[in-house]
Amino acid sequence: MLEEQKKLIQERHRLEQAQMRDRAKERKARTRRLIQEGAILEKAFPQTAAMSLEELEGYLCGLAKQI
Secondary structure, three states: OOOHHHHEEEEEEEEHHHHHHHHHHHHHOOOOOHHHHHHHHHHHHHHHHHHOOOHHHHHHHHHHHHH
């Protein structure tokens, strides 16, 4: 019985490690995507590079309302 419990604990730990690796991969992919999107935004609208986040949000919302 003790051996079975060890195997069960080991399997649970392996599963948790796999889930942590998946979450880390997803987080890195999201970070990369956000950085790339920000770079595209600055390339398309160079004036946004000097804006604060609040100003940028207002600017983009204003552009969206014009569409």
